[in-house]
């Protein structure tokens with residue numbers, strides 16, 4: 001079974017918004033950090049799906065453009081295969097309402113690798129660390 005997801009790396013002042021998942025169906029995803037977003041629905045573009053998800057889970061009203069696309073990662077979890085399209089979006093302020101996550105943190109790019117990320121996110125986290133901290 002394949003799951004196709006869109007996710008946003010939301011940035012402000014050199015920090016990245018990292019969302020912690022709630023307890024869920026799979027132990028390997030429970031309480032892991034992730035980028036906000038979710039599953040594509042039929043007929044949606046990736047950008048539309050991401051805008052909808054950010055509104056649903058954070059009450060965040062933003063426009064996501066194709067130019068903000070960063071990368072697509074694929075990961076085989078024990079129960080499904082994930083394909084995740086990631087966009088980088090700069091926020092002008094940090095206002096949002098957390099509706100579906102356990103917690104969140106704004107984390108400097110140099111500290112991203114200290115969080116307990118969902119497995120699929122690691123290539124993205126490593127890429128961001130290199131890209132944005134000049135390592």
Ligand SMILES: Nc1nc2c([nH]c(=O)n2[C@H]2C[C@H](O)[C@@H](COP(=O)(O)OP(=O)(O)OP(=O)(O)O)O2)c(=O)[nH]1
Pocket residue numbers: 003005006007029033034035036037038039082084118119120121
């Ligand atoms: N939004 C997001 N999802 C991620 C990331 N990393 C990662 O493995 N995922 C996985 C977790 C979920 O299996 C899936 C996203 O689905 P979702 O957030 O719409 O749904 P969910 O599993 O929380 O809830 P459900 O509707 O399946 O019950 O992608 C990430 O960085 N952001």
